[in-house]
Amino acid sequence: MSPSSETTVVLRAALHARPAGAVVRAAAGFTAKIEIRYGERSAAATSALRLMSLGADAGSTVTVHAEGDDAEAAAAAVAEALASAT
Numbered sequence: 001m002s003p004s005s006e007t008t009v010v011l012r013a014a015l016h017a018r019p020a021g022a023v024v025r026a027a028a029g030f031t032a033k034i035e036i037r038y039g040e041r042s043a044a045a046t047s048a049l050r051l052m053s054l055g056a057d058a059g060s061t062v063t064v065h066a067e068g069d070d071a072e073a074a075a076a077a078v079a080e081a082l083a084s085a086t
Contacts (some may be wrong), residue, residue, distance in 0.1 A: 019085030030066030
């Protein structure tokens with residue numbers, strides 16, 4: 001079983017193009033499979049379009065889930081990108 005990591009983030013801004021792009025850039029440096037979950041929906045952190053389709057607004061709580069050798073670092077980097085997005 002590969003390592004996994006999960007963290008929760010409250011969004012400061014809606015998950016629109018700029019924050020979604022920041023997430024994709026943050027996820028690009030990792031080999032772990034990274035997923036963002038909002039309610040019953042989920043999207044790969046490598047697709048800005050799919051991230052935007054989650055419909056997460058400012059103040060929404062999302063979960064970052066990563067699985068793979070660098071899962072902990074990947075989840076932390078993506079969570080930081082989400083938390084600091086404006």
